[in-house]
Amino acid sequence: MKFINILTLIFVIVGGLNWGLVGLFSFDLVAAIFGAGSALVRIVYILVGLSAAWQVVPLFASMGSGELAAERTR
Structure with a gap:
């Protein structure tokens, strides 16, 4: 499960960086x-x-465990 989370996180980062390039420079790196x-x-x-959809699972898991609340109190 950890491998899938890391792989999907990489895809989400690639997608985010690509959208940043599209927004800033109208340049689609994936298409290029x-x-x-x-x-x-x-x-x-x-x-x-699909990777973004998959990353919703760990998000809700950390919300349910109170992990996000613990991070805010630091």
Whole structure:
């Protein structure tokens, strides 16, 4: 399970950085690497979206355990 969490977190970071580049410079790095409109670009975008959905699970788990509340009290 830890491997999946790390892998999905990497995809979420890649997606976030890509959106930052799109917002700041109108530059889509994923499309530039794999070719705009290619099947690989769609696969990467799908993996980023699925990874973001997967990262909701650890978020709610940490909220349920009180881990986030403990972090706020420091």
